[in-house]
Amino acid sequence: MKHLRQTRTLLPLNWILILAVAYVLPGLVGHDPWKQDEPYILGIIQHMLVYHDWVVPNNAGIPFMEKPPLYYWTGAFFATLTRSWLPLHDGIRLASGFFTALTLLFTGLTARAVWGDGYGRLAVLALIASFGLLFESHIMITDVPMLTGYAIAYYGLLCAIDRPVWGGFWLGSGTGIGFLAKGMLIPGVLAVTVLLLLLFPLWRKRPFAVALGIALLAALPWFIIWPASLWLRSAPLFYEWFWLNNVGRFLGFAVPQLGASNNPVFWLRTLPWFAWPVLPLALLTLWRERQRITQHIGLQAGLVGFLVYLAVMQSSASARTAYGLPMLISLTLLATPSTIALPNAINRLGDYFARLIFLPAIILSWLVWGMMQITHQPPHWEWLTRGLSPGFVMPFHPVAVLIAFSATLVWFANWWVFPHLRERAVWTTALSVTVFWLLFSTLWLPWVDNAKRYREVFASVIDHLPKGYHCVSGMELNESTRPMFDYYLGMAKIAFTHELDPQCNALLIDQHGLLQPPSMPNWKLVWQGNRPQEDKDRFLLYVKTTPSTGF
Numbered sequence: 001m002k003h004l005r006q007t008r009t010l011l012p013l014n015w016i017l018i019l020a021v022a023y024v025l026p027g028l029v030g031h032d033p034w035k036q037d038e039p040y041i042l043g044i045i046q047h048m049l050v051y052h053d054w055v056v057p058n059n060a061g062i063p064f065m066e067k068p069p070l071y072y073w074t075g076a077f078f079a080t081l082t083r084s085w086l087p088l089h090d091g092i093r094l095a096s097g098f099f100t101a102l103t104l105l106f107t108g109l110t111a112r113a114v115w116g117d118g119y120g121r122l123a124v125l126a127l128i129a130s131f132g133l134l135f136e137s138h139i140m141i142t143d144v145p146m147l148t149g150y151a152i153a154y155y156g157l158l159c160a161i162d163r164p165v166w167g168g169f170w171l172g173s174g175t176g177i178g179f180l181a182k183g184m185l186i187p188g189v190l191a192v193t194v195l196l197l198l199l200f201p202l203w204r205k206r207p208f209a210v211a212l213g214i215a216l217l218a219a220l221p222w223f224i225i226w227p228a229s230l231w232l233r234s235a236p237l238f239y240e241w242f243w244l245n246n247v248g249r250f251l252g253f254a255v256p257q258l259g260a261s262n263n264p265v266f267w268l269r270t271l272p273w274f275a276w277p278v279l280p281l282a283l284l285t286l287w288r289e290r291q292r293i294t295q296h297i298g299l300q301a302g303l304v305g306f307l308v309y310l311a312v313m314q315s316s317a318s319a320r321t322a323y324g325l326p327m328l329i330s331l332t333l334l335a336t337p338s339t340i341a342l343p344n345a346i347n348r349l350g351d352y353f354a355r356l357i358f359l360p361a362i363i364l365s366w367l368v369w370g371m372m373q374i375t376h377q378p379p380h381w382e383w384l385t386r387g388l389s390p391g392f393v394m395p396f397h398p399v400a401v402l403i404a405f406s407a408t409l410v411w412f413a414n415w416w417v418f419p420h421l422r423e424r425a426v427w428t429t430a431l432s433v434t435v436f437w438l439l440f441s442t443l444w445l446p447w448v449d450n451a452k453r454y455r456e457v458f459a460s461v462i463d464h465l466p467k468g469y470h471c472v473s474g475m476e477l478n479e480s481t482r483p484m485f486d487y488y489l490g491m492a493k494i495a496f497t498h499e500l501d502p503q504c505n506a507l508l509i510d511q512h513g514l515l516q517p518p519s520m521p522n523w524k525l526v527w528q529g530n531r532p533q534e535d536k537d538r539f540l541l542y543v544k545t546t547p548s549t550g551f
Contacts, residue, residue: 011427016121020104022407023128023434026441027138028097029090032453033487035480038140039454040064042089043483045075049088055229056237060482063234065241068226070180071095071142088487093140099148100137104128106151106174107329111336114158114298122423123336126281127328129430132274134437136322142181143322149178150186150326154333157194158301160211161202168214175215176222183246185312186326187219193301193308202297266319267310274321277350277429278328281335282306288341298333306330340422350425355415358432362408362439369394369443378447388451389532400442411435450532454481457529457539458488464527465506466543473504481510481537511538 033039040059047058048069057064057072078098079091086094104124111123127133137144153174160167171190178186194212197203231238271279286293286303293299309327313319342350371379372394378385414431421427440448465472474482485508507523523542530538 011121011125011421011423013121016124019128019430019434020101020124022438023430024097024100024104024137026438027445028093029086030441030445031449032455033089033484034139034449034452037142037480038089038093039480039484039487040482041071041075041140041142042092042487043479044069044072045079045092046088046483046487048072048076049079055226055233059479060486062482063237063240064479065237066245067142068180068183068241070177071099071140071145074098074145075140089140093138096138096140096144099144103137103144103148103151103329106148106155107332110151110155110158110329110333113155113162114301114333115337119336122339122426123332125423125426125430126278126335126339127332129426129433130274130278130328130332131276131433132321133325133328134433136325138437138441141322143325145181146178146186147325147329149174149176149181150190151329152177153186153190154301154305154329156211156215157190158298158333160215161205161208161297164207164211165214168211169218171211172215172218172220173222176219179219180222180226183241185246185323187223189305189309189312189326192312193305196304196308197300200294200297200300202295202300263319267313267324270321270324271310271327274324275328275331277426278331278335281338281426282331284338284342285334285336288338302330302334306334339426342425347422347425351428354425354429354432358411358436361436362411365436365439365443366404366408372447388447392447392450392532395446397442397446400445404439404442407435407438451534452531454484454531455488457531458485460529461485461508461527461539461541462489464541464543469504469506469543471501471504472506472508473501474508476510476512477508478510481539505544507542507544509540509542511540512536 033042043059044057044064047061048054051058054069054073057067057069074095075092078094079086079088082091082094104127107127108120108124112118112120137147151174153171156167156170156172156174158167160171175187175190178190227238227242230241282302286299289296289299293303306327309324309330313324313327316323368379368384372392373396376393378388378390378392378394380390411431414428472485474485477485507520511528520542522545524545525540526543527541528538
């Protein structure tokens, strides 16, 4: 395999490792589950840990077949491992850090295999610098192991010609991980990518055919064991998972039922910020090496992989930013050579641009935090308190403040360290993203968590339940609300039905932003509440006033 060039990066590997740790760990612990994905994932894992059903994901006692169970299994493992010193939700969230670390590792390995020694650390920098990865990689969400599977499969794909045995193993294993994390998306994208790569002569070689055979064998356990177990347990649930949540979401006939619809211009609006800065760097690499595309497998795999995934996302009937995370892997592979090939003027411009974007954010983070410490209330800025509680009193956590202060010093010291660093633009961007996230996860996290969590909402429900209640019937409660009710209140029996359960003498309704509570004959409204500054999810608690069960 031909490498474009060798790098003499001034950044030692230890610096990259420290930055990666500082990027991955903050934000994984210290806050309650946040909608929309974290509550239902917590509910599924809690059910698995209590009832030991590892085949059928259940959310508050109801089968939830949207995703395969890889993230749930991994989250349950980390929750069990840390149960003596972390809350259940924080232990589960460590699974996201584990998968993110693996993604960074295999992205670096791929870049080193394609471009040569030293390029792996540059790829890690470029991926950390990507805006689209930041939030999704720190929450409970099944798209994180999906991304990991894609990164592992891409490493195997790029090693397949030179090392067919190991390349095939990693290609098949990564494909299987992506499948067991998300479903048919990753296997389908990779299959189309491989077929298109065969149009290039470099891929039509015997070693690649051997690698594909090994990849198939390596992927079989991932593809067979859980789906077969699900089929044997319940054919209707298998149908719901495979046909509705895989085929139906993509083609669109299940979107009215399952949600996450697409907008024709969604990715046109999203990709420029989501894939910054790897998208422009990837385009620069393609332009500089345009005459070598037909002779270089790295350029071919990166370009074809990105275009195939983008086409799939654009044609899918469902769209969320998390679905597009694997595009960052292909773009990072293409962007890596350009991180040290930028003209000096562009390199300085990228460095200054990162400072210009993040300097106000860092100053604002400290300013708001400082004002809240002095005045014991947030500043009365309408844009700030629109989604955050204006009456919140910010606690003072010395360790968190020390970490935030140290990170800020490092960020400002970077202005004078390595002034002639060849990869300075991407290094400053990656460092800025990491420091910004550190400040968010230390200074602002208590305030944001207060606005996004449901702990106080549901804690107040228990005080208004009638004495001797049999169960609480839930109506219009979505998959994120039901498990939070169970998690916070520790209810032994909760009936969640679309019709009133005649055995229940309490009823909880999600008002969904209606101006007036619904008319409920024979029921008395005893409580209503919502999260601070929340307009959509307002909950109403009714208790039965007569033996009648009708509305």
